[in-house]
Amino acid sequence: MRIYMGLFAQQHRGQESAGITVTDGEMLTSHVGMGLVSEVFSPEILAGLRGKGGIGHNRYSTTGSSRCCNAQPLLEEYIGGQVAVAHNGNLINANVLRNHYESRGHIFHTSTDTEVIIHLLAAHHLSKSDPLVEALQHLQGAYSLLFLFNDRIEAARDPWGWRPLVLGKTEEGYDCVASETVALDVIGARFVREVEPGEVVTINDQGVQTRRFADHQRPAHCIFEHIYFANPSSKLFGQTVQLVRERLGEKMAAESPVDADYVIPMPDSGRSAAMGYARASGIELREGIVPNRYVGRTFIQPTQRQRDSAVQLKLNAVSEIIAGKRIVVVDDSIVRGTTTRGKMVQLRKAGAKEIHLRISCPPIRHACYFGIDFPDPSKLIATDRTVDQIRQYLGVDSLHYLSLEGMLSCVNRPADHYCTACFNGDYRIEVERPVTKLGLERHQLRIFN
Ligand code: SF4
Numbered sequence: 001m002r003i004y005m006g007l008f009a010q011q012h013r014g015q016e017s018a019g020i021t022v023t024d025g026e027m028l029t030s031h032v033g034m035g036l037v038s039e040v041f042s043p044e045i046l047a048g049l050r051g052k053g054g055i056g057h058n059r060y061s062t063t064g065s066s067r068c069c070n071a072q073p074l075l076e077e078y079i080g081g082q083v084a085v086a087h088n089g090n091l092i093n094a095n096v097l098r099n100h101y102e103s104r105g106h107i108f109h110t111s112t113d114t115e116v117i118i119h120l121l122a123a124h125h126l127s128k129s130d131p132l133v134e135a136l137q138h139l140q141g142a143y144s145l146l147f148l149f150n151d152r153i154e155a156a157r158d159p160w161g162w163r164p165l166v167l168g169k170t171e172e173g174y175d176c177v178a179s180e181t182v183a184l185d186v187i188g189a190r191f192v193r194e195v196e197p198g199e200v201v202t203i204n205d206q207g208v209q210t211r212r213f214a215d216h217q218r219p220a221h222c223i224f225e226h227i228y229f230a231n232p233s234s235k236l237f238g239q240t241v242q243l244v245r246e247r248l249g250e251k252m253a254a255e256s257p258v259d260a261d262y263v264i265p266m267p268d269s270g271r272s273a274a275m276g277y278a279r280a281s282g283i284e285l286r287e288g289i290v291p292n293r294y295v296g297r298t299f300i301q302p303t304q305r306q307r308d309s310a311v312q313l314k315l316n317a318v319s320e321i322i323a324g325k326r327i328v329v330v331d332d333s334i335v336r337g338t339t340t341r342g343k344m345v346q347l348r349k350a351g352a353k354e355i356h357l358r359i360s361c362p363p364i365r366h367a368c369y370f371g372i373d374f375p376d377p378s379k380l381i382a383t384d385r386t387v388d389q390i391r392q393y394l395g396v397d398s399l400h401y402l403s404l405e406g407m408l409s410c411v412n413r414p415a416d417h418y419c420t421a422c423f424n425g426d427y428r429i430e431v432e433r434p435v436t437k438l439g440l441e442r443h444q445l446r447i448f449n
Pocket of ligand 1: 225370
């Protein structure tokens with residue numbers, strides 16, 4: 001039940017499929033399915049998932065299509081026994097590793113990058129030192145990983161710490177690990193510490209043990225987690241997300257003041273920054289756009305068509321508040337631009353007199369290869385357009401993106417401890433031949449999910 005609750009609390013991190021694998025000490029039992037946590041698990045299914053430990057996963061696809069065989073945890077049998085793997089991130093050398101194993105006759109069941117990790121584990125099974133550590137040393141890219149074996153959980157985080165991973169402890173003394181602290185909160189566990197970049201943590205009957213598999217690197221924490229992805233109540237990379245977002249809003253108000261009647265937050269991820277903007281500018285905050293809470297996050301839907309229809313369903317402008325008013329609309333980011341344009345059209349139809357759009361991060365001009373789904377720069381609106389061209393496309397009176405320096409002034413670790421590659425192209429590690437999102441699909445399959 002705790003794993004289920006933890007997944008529920010982290011539903012914002014992935015809405016395509018969900019899964020839980022448990023161990024009773026001798027055998028792993030798993031259930032995965034397409035859809036939200038509430039759709040995948042019935043009380044009967046949960047009753048069958050009893051054990052002394054387990055792991056769970058919500059999938060947001062960045063490599064491999066959205067289909068059931070790619071749902072995680074991936075459960076496999078190999079020469080070392082059973083193992084289940086849950087992965088947050090992107091392996092930039094997955095195609096190289098997969099080609100290596102396929103050319104030697106290995107069979108893959110999925111089109112995710114994660115599956116190569118199991119082949120690496122099998123390949124290093126007979127290692128006299130530490131098979132898991134040896135397997136991890138072959139991975140390049142972003143990975144926060146959970147492994148479930150019959151007798152233990154292993155949690156590993158890449159040497160740059162792109163994605164979050166935290167350790168907690170329940171009141172009853174159970175050790176747990178999650179992407180975000182919000183998952184610890186809902187099960188009544190206290191935050192102990194982050195899993196360090198380059199560290200493997202073992203949780204078993206003896207408690208928690210730690211070892212390193214890589215030297216310390218300059219961290220590359222994904223700053224987009226703070227801007228958009230993480231839950232506002234989570235403590236991430238040492239700071240509470242809500243407070244960072246409010247500071248981003250305050251900074252925007254300082255960088256781009258405007259005369260307006262109301263500050264209007266774009267639900268839901270623009271809300272915290274809008275609060276900061278309103279507080280710093282003295283302009284009244286009004287909820288001029290009302291969300292339908294039963295529609296999921298639009299940006300993390302796997303296709304553009306799904307994103308567009310979700311945004312139509314999700315947001316409704318309140319014309320009684322907006323009509324005839326000069327409004328400052330605060331949103332967290334613009335990725336492809338189409339959904340933002342749809343929102344601006346709604347506001348014009350509701351009678352907005354002036355729309356001043358404020359974005360709490362710089363223009364996204366470069367691909368992400370480290371766990372956020374914008375791998376193709378040609379799909380990003382800011383790649384080859386000026387800010388004024390984007391303003392015209394969106395049909396707004398003014399548009400301001402928070403500066404890179406302004407954004408970095410709102411977080412409390414040194415600026416060079418964050419990844420900002422999608423904004424400035426400064427990739428922490430070289431990406432020679434990136435895996436495209438569907439780059440590991442070997443065949444055109446007819447899927448009946
Ligand atoms: S490129 Fe952008 S989205 Fe990707 S890890 Fe870096 S900061 Fe995050």
